[in-house]
Amino acid sequence: MSSPAESAPTLATVAVEAGVSRQTVSNALNSPELLRPATLERVQEAVERLGYSPNRAARNLRTRTSHLIGLRVEPAVEDSANALMDRFLHSLVESTRDAGYHVLLFTGTFTGTFTGTFTGTETGSDVSGGEARLTDPLDGYEELLRSAAVDAFVVTDTYRGNPQAVWLQQRSVPFVAFGRPWAEPHARHPWVDVDGQAGVQLAVDHLVERGHQRIAWVGWHKGSYLGEDRRSGWTDRMDAHELPTTRLSARGDDTLDFGRRAAHALMDSEHPTAFVCASDTLAMGVMRALDERGLRAGRDLAVVGFDDSLAAQVCTPGLTSVRQPLEQVAVEIVRYVGDLLAHRPIQTPGRTLAPTLSVRATS
Amino acid sequence: MSSPAESAPTLATVAVEAGVSRQTVSNALNSPELLRPATLERVQEAVERLGYSPNRAARNLRTRTSHLIGLRVEPAVEDSANALMDRFLHSLVESTRDAGYHVLLFTGTFTGTFTGTFTGTETGSDVSGGEARLTDPLDGYEELLRSAAVDAFVVTDTYRGNPQAVWLQQRSVPFVAFGRPWAEPHARHPWVDVDGQAGVQLAVDHLVERGHQRIAWVGWHKGSYLGEDRRSGWTDRMDAHELPTTRLSARGDDTLDFGRRAAHALMDSEHPTAFVCASDTLAMGVMRALDERGLRAGRDLAVVGFDDSLAAQVCTPGLTSVRQPLEQVAVEIVRYVGDLLAHRPIQTPGRTLAPTLSVRATS
DNA sequence: ATGAAAGCGCTAACAT
DNA sequence: ATGTTAGCGCTTTCAT
Numbered sequence: 090m091s092s093p094a095e096s097a098p099t100l101a102t103v104a105v106e107a108g109v110s111r112q113t114v115s116n117a118l119n120s121p122e123l124l125r126p127a128t129l130e131r132v133q134e135a136v137e138r139l140g141y142s143p144n145r146a147a148r149n150l151r152t153r154t155s156h157l158i159g160l161r162v163e164p165a166v167e168d169s170a171n172a173l174m175d176r177f178l179h180s181l182v183e184s185t186r187d188a189g190y191h192v193l194l195f196t197g198t199f200t201g202t203f204t205g206t207f208t209g210t211e212t213g214s215d216v217s218g219g220e221a222r223l224t225d226p227l228d229g230y231e232e233l234l235r236s237a238a239v240d241a242f243v244v245t246d247t248y249r250g251n252p253q254a255v256w257l258q259q260r261s262v263p264f265v266a267f268g269r270p271w272a273e274p275h276a277r278h279p280w281v282d283v284d285g286q287a288g289v290q291l292a293v294d295h296l297v298e299r300g301h302q303r304i305a306w307v308g309w310h311k312g313s314y315l316g317e318d319r320r321s322g323w324t325d326r327m328d329a330h331e332l333p334t335t336r337l338s339a340r341g342d343d344t345l346d347f348g349r350r351a352a353h354a355l356m357d358s359e360h361p362t363a364f365v366c367a368s369d370t371l372a373m374g375v376m377r378a379l380d381e382r383g384l385r386a387g388r389d390l391a392v393v394g395f396d397d398s399l400a401a402q403v404c405t406p407g408l409t410s411v412r413q414p415l416e417q418v419a420v421e422i423v424r425y426v427g428d429l430l431a432h433r434p435i436q437t438p439g440r441t442l443a444p445t446l447s448v449r450a451t452s
Numbered sequence: 453m454s455s456p457a458e459s460a461p462t463l464a465t466v467a468v469e470a471g472v473s474r475q476t477v478s479n480a481l482n483s484p485e486l487l488r489p490a491t492l493e494r495v496q497e498a499v500e501r502l503g504y505s506p507n508r509a510a511r512n513l514r515t516r517t518s519h520l521i522g523l524r525v526e527p528a529v530e531d532s533a534n535a536l537m538d539r540f541l542h543s544l545v546e547s548t549r550d551a552g553y554h555v556l557l558f559t560g561t562f563t564g565t566f567t568g569t570f571t572g573t574e575t576g577s578d579v580s581g582g583e584a585r586l587t588d589p590l591d592g593y594e595e596l597l598r599s600a601a602v603d604a605f606v607v608t609d610t611y612r613g614n615p616q617a618v619w620l621q622q623r624s625v626p627f628v629a630f631g632r633p634w635a636e637p638h639a640r641h642p643w644v645d646v647d648g649q650a651g652v653q654l655a656v657d658h659l660v661e662r663g664h665q666r667i668a669w670v671g672w673h674k675g676s677y678l679g680e681d682r683r684s685g686w687t688d689r690m691d692a693h694e695l696p697t698t699r700l701s702a703r704g705d706d707t708l709d710f711g712r713r714a715a716h717a718l719m720d721s722e723h724p725t726a727f728v729c730a731s732d733t734l735a736m737g738v739m740r741a742l743d744e745r746g747l748r749a750g751r752d753l754a755v756v757g758f759d760d761s762l763a764a765q766v767c768t769p770g771l772t773s774v775r776q777p778l779e780q781v782a783v784e785i786v787r788y789v790g791d792l793l794a795h796r797p798i799q800t801p802g803r804t805l806a807p808t809l810s811v812r813a814t815s
Numbered sequence: 816a817t818g819a820a821a822g823c824g825c826t827a828a829c830a831t
Numbered sequence: 832a833t834g835t836t837a838g839c840g841c842t843t844t845c846a847t
Binding site: 109110111112113116123124125128147149150151152153 | 832833834835838839840841
């Protein structure tokens with residue numbers, strides 16, 4: 090690279106430059122403790138002088154590893170506050186780098202378009218309040234693995250009932266999931282998850298401390314494991330505080346409009362003083378409903394969201410929200426990937442991390 | 453993969469299965485037109501039956517390509533509405549896939565922490581209203597290139613005055629920039645950018661149509677090329693409509709708090725009826741200021757942001773915002789990457805795309 | 816249209 | 832502690 094014309098140096102170039110054999114250069118890089126200090130230094134100087142970096146393809150071919158971790162990205166959902174991906178992605182890239190890996194992004198091919206209300210779990214989908222693009226949830230994984238393009242996968246969309254997990258496990262594909270294997274309690278792959286129940290408990294306790302008694306839940310359909318987990322934090326703590334939950338719960342799509350309509354319905358009949366929501370998107374819908382009634386979140390009623398999205402941070406008034414420790418999630422995931430690839434036995438197959446509450450003006 | 457024990461099939465396995473030589477299998481994959489239809493079909497059946505995918509490392513070693521495109525990700529900035537990355541990233545992954553490539557993510561190593569107001573352009577930084585993590589803007593590129601891990605880069609943070617572009621060009625690194633080479637008008641690398649001036653013009657015309665006459669600008673520091681480009685859309689159209697701009701402009705950090713303070717200051721002395729902002733983050737700050745004065749965006753005053761972030765979409769009232777055609781940006785970038793790697797001459801070194809205006813309740 | 820030979824750059828296994 | 836040999840799986844000549 091130092092001079093554009095000459096081709097990149099190889100092990101052989103460095104070997105000649107340092108006056109040693111190719112193997113010694115290889116050892117200097119991979120097992121420096123084998124070299125006599127003087128030789129090591131001579132080789133390192135040559136490496137430095139030539140600007141040598143070992144060719145990845147050659148190394149990958151020989152070692153049968155790529156030091157790449159595959160991550161399938163789903164389309165960003167419009168009209169939703171769910172911007173977790175940015176934060177998680179960077180944390181993941183940083184963690185993988187510290188472990189000597191890189192992240193390879195891929196995507197599924199779209200198999201069609203779906204309009205209506207999403208209910209099933211057999212295909213991935215991105216619901217944006219109406220239209221969704223359907224993708225085969227397994228598309229892309231197989232080819233990357235067979236071609237040895239990646240060593241392992243990080244699977245993030247397991248919350249839909251993760252059909253991937255079953256398939257990947259059957260094929261003994263190395264992967265770590267962000268999300269518990271809800272539908273398969275006996276699954277034995279490593280996973281990292283955030284305790285949604287604990288997060289909502291934090292929210293409820295916070296609201297009770299603030300004097301609220303009629304606290305409503307606005308969440309997702311009954312079929313959603315994640316949704317029910319978060320909701321259980323509400324029922325648990327409400328029961329513990331001996332507060333009513335009857336008719337104070339609404340379940341539906343993860344859309345702004347459902348949050349809005351649910352809030353209107355609840356306010357019409359049940360007069361809650363606070364809303365706890367399964368997502369920031371729903372919370373934004375609740376805020377919209379309050380606004381439409383001339384009410385103000387934080388003064389007239391309290392609202393708490395889930396995800397601590399950028400929208401929660403910058404909207405007015407600032408939305409109190411449960412924050413997932415994504416940085417820590419990424420670190421734990423990469424640790425598991427390391428264990429997997431080193432064939433170290435996985436002691437605990439899963440790890441649940443505790444979220445925190447970002448308190449802002451709406452509560 | 454079909455049976456966990458047996459190792460992955462290779463060209464040789466397929467050749468035996470199909471009763472041809474290894475070379476013929478290779479041809480079937482890479483130059484199918486060379487084979488007689490009957491032979492081709494026989495080979496394809498064998499490929500299918502064995503679940504064969506060519507080993508990437510071996511192919512990469514031989515062809516000296518990786519079919520990987522490197523993208524450096526910067527940390528997600530907290531307390532900012534700037535969630536462009538999600539949308540852009542997915543578009544890029546999709547476009548690259550269609551072109552037979554994958555995206556490899558990497559990150560710079562942090563060299564320190566910075567507190568205060570960002571002004572320089574010599575290092576990358578992420579300003580989050582106070583503390584920033586500094587990274588060497590070139591870190592990571594060189595090693596990936598020397599080791600042939602990637603074929604080319606997509607460089608996204610060129611708006612800071614892109615020191616990368618100069619360095620990468622000097623080394624004749626193949627890369628395409630998202631963002632014009634503002635500081636180096638004679639740079640000859642391919643780039644794709646969005647016309648910020650045109651976006652703001654759209655916003656101003658929209659507001660004038662709505663009857664506004666005192667339209668204020670809330671933007672970034674004078675040193676920001678991007679910021680000045682967007683601002684010129686305001687001055688241009690204001691002049692064209694023969695509307696005043698004097699003392700109606702504020703420039704500062706890209707933070708919610710600056711937007712808020714700027715809005716207060718402008719309202720105290722200049723009584724604007726509308727605000728056009730260089731970013732959604734600033735617009736959110738303006739909305740905060742309005743709220744603090746008991747005013748309502750969309751009823752009492754108009755506000756327009758830039759980026760069409762998720763926050764703009766879900767906040768109440770919905771924020772009118774300039775939307776960048778990121779999907780198209782990604783497509784154009786990948787087209788340039790293809791030209792670059794195929795050594796096709798680059799006809800036009802840069803391409804500017806027109807944004808649109810997403811009109812919502814604040815205007 | 817198909818096959819044989821060579822070699823990309825590296826590291827594992829073995830020898831010294 | 833260093834050198835020698837072989838081969839990972841593929842594609843690029845070149846020959847048939």
